[in-house]
Each structure stands twice: as C-alpha cells, then as structure tokens.
Amino acid sequence: MANLSGRKRAASLIFGRIWRKSIDLLGLGLYVIAMLLVVTSAWAAYVSVLRSGWTSEAAAWVQAAGSIAAIAGATWVAQTEVRRARRVRRELNEEAAWHVRFSLAQAQFESQIIAAELVNRSEPLDEEKLRVWKQRAMTCTVAFSAFISRPDQIHPAVTHMLANAKVLVDSLTSDVDSLAASVKAGSDPDRDLEGRIVGIHLALLELLSLFDARMRGVRIALDQGDDGLPTRSFAAWNEEQRDDDDPLVSGER
Numbered sequence: 001m002a003n004l005s006g007r008k009r010a011a012s013l014i015f016g017r018i019w020r021k022s023i024d025l026l027g028l029g030l031y032v033i034a035m036l037l038v039v040t041s042a043w044a045a046y047v048s049v050l051r052s053g054w055t056s057e058a059a060a061w062v063q064a065a066g067s068i069a070a071i072a073g074a075t076w077v078a079q080t081e082v083r084r085a086r087r088v089r090r091e092l093n094e095e096a097a098w099h100v101r102f103s104l105a106q107a108q109f110e111s112q113i114i115a116a117e118l119v120n121r122s123e124p125l126d127e128e129k130l131r132v133w134k135q136r137a138m139t140c141t142v143a144f145s146a147f148i149s150r151p152d153q154i155h156p157a158v159t160h161m162l163a164n165a166k167v168l169v170d171s172l173t174s175d176v177d178s179l180a181a182s183v184k185a186g187s188d189p190d191r192d193l194e195g196r197i198v199g200i201h202l203a204l205l206e207l208l209s210l211f212d213a214r215m216r217g218v219r220i221a222l223d224q225g226d227d228g229l230p231t232r233s234f235a236a237w238n239e240e241q242r243d244d245d246d247p248l249v250s251g252e253r
Contacts, residue, residue: 086227093154097215100147100158104165104208107140111172111201118197125189130180137173141166155229157214165207172200 041064048057114133118125144166153159175197182189224230 083226090154090222090227093152094219096150096152097154097158097218100153100162101208101211101215103140103143103147104161104204104211107144107165107169108201108204108208110136110140111169111204114172114176115198115201118194125179125183127180127183130176130183134173134176134180137169137176140169141173144169155214155218157218158211161207161211161214165204168200168203168207172197 045059048055114136117129117133144162148159148162148166150159175193178193179189179197182193218229221229
C-alpha cells in the first residue's frame with residue numbers, strides 16, 4: 001500500500017505540473033485568439049467602409065474590435081500586475097534575508113574575535129576585557145531579536161536560523177558572565193568554560209553555511225513557483241495524496 005500511495009503521489013504531482021502548464025498555454029492561446037478576433041473585426045470594418053461607407057455595420061465591427069481588445073488588455077494588465085507584485089515581494093524578502101545573513105556573519109566574526117583574544121592572551125584576563133566581550137555578544141543578540149520579530153520572512157528557515165543563532169549568542173553571553181565572575185573571585189578560569197566560549201564561533205560558522213544552503217534551496221523553489229513558494233505541490237496538504245494507510249489521516253481508529 002505504501003508503494004501504491006507513493007506512485008499515486010508522484011503521478012498526481014506530474015499531472016499537477018502538466019495541468020498548470022496547460023493553463024498557462026491556454027491563457028496564451030486565448031490572447032492569440034483575442035488578437036486574431038480584433039484583427040478580423042478591424043478588417044471587416046475596413047471592408048464594410050470600402051463597400052458601403054461608414055454605416056452602422058462598420059460601426060458595429062469597430063465596436064466589436066474595441067471591446068475584444070479592451071477585455072484582452074484588461075486581463076493582460078491584471079495578470080502582469082499579479083506577477084509583478086509577487087516579484088517585488090520576493091525581491092524585498094530576499095533583501096531582508098541578506099540582512100539576516102549579514103547579522104549572522106557579523107555574530108560569527110565577533111565570536112571569533114572573542115575566541116582569538118581568549119586563546120591567544122598573553123596577560124591575565126581583566127574585567128574591562130570581559131565587559132567588551134559581553135558588549136560584542138549582546139549587540140548581536142539585539143540584532144537577532146529585531147529580525148526574529150518580523151513575521152514576513154521569505155521562509156520559516158530564516159526565523160529558525162535566527163533563533164538558533166540567538167541561542168548560541170545568549171549562551172556566549174552567559175559563559176562570559178560566568179568567566180567574569182570567576183576572574184572577579186580571583187580563581188583560575190575553568191577550561192570547559194573557555195572551551196564553550198571558543199566553540200561558539202565554530203557553531204556560528206556552521207550555521208552560516210547551513211543558512212546559505214537553505215537559501216539556495218528557497219531560491220530554487222521560488223523559481224519553480226513563479227516567485228512564490230510552490231505550496232500546491234506539497235503532498236501533505238493535498239487531500240487526494242493523503243496516505244490511506246495512516247489511520248489518523250484516513251479517519252480510522
């Protein structure tokens with residue numbers, strides 16, 4: 001049953017793509033037919049004027065040509081505006097995603113500075129140095145918080161990555177506070193604590209690479225969906241593609 005369900009889903013996806021392509025071709029065909037009707041009506045009006053002068057018949061042909069042209073033009077403008085709106089929305093969201101990437105890269109850079117200064121220090125740690133480290137981390141946290149509050153990210157993956165990065169930077173801030181408390185108490189820094197602080201920049205570097213990979217996938221999906229996410233091909237939301245073997249989906253108990 002699982003294999004049969006999988007084949008049904010694949011066939012449905014293929015049929016859906018063919019159907020949407022057919023609709024696009026049908027729309028183009030209707031525009032061509034409309035233009036042919038306009039040309040035919042205009043030619044009929046021209047012939048009528050040559051034969052009988054400007055009569056009611058010629059006026060009717062001209063009116064028919066104008067009506068067809070107006071309907072076709074209005075439809076074309078409406079469709080063009082919808083596509084243009086989707087394109088503008090995509091460009092704005094991609095720009096916002098680039099802003100997010102900058103913040104991720106900046107956080108990775110700041111954490112790398114902290115790690116380098118911690119590992120390569122030639123003098124004992126002091127409270128001023130730790131205060132600067134905390135400021136670096138908190139600045140990144142504020143930036144992440146501003147982006148996370150946006151409800152219109154290009155894809156949920158952006159918000160998820162931001163939340164992940166904020167958790168990492170919050171952890172860095174907490175560890176720097178713990179290190180500052182240790183320095184203030186005059187005790188030696190904990191090696192495990194130092195290791196966690198140093199490891200944050202590597203985690204952010206990996207997260208940045210994952211963000212780029214996700215955004216490449218999002219752009220491919222947007223290209224396939226004509227500047228919109230192709231949710232119509234998402235099998236889990238299609239009633240005809242549900243898994244009949246799942247009792248929760250099929251309604252059986």
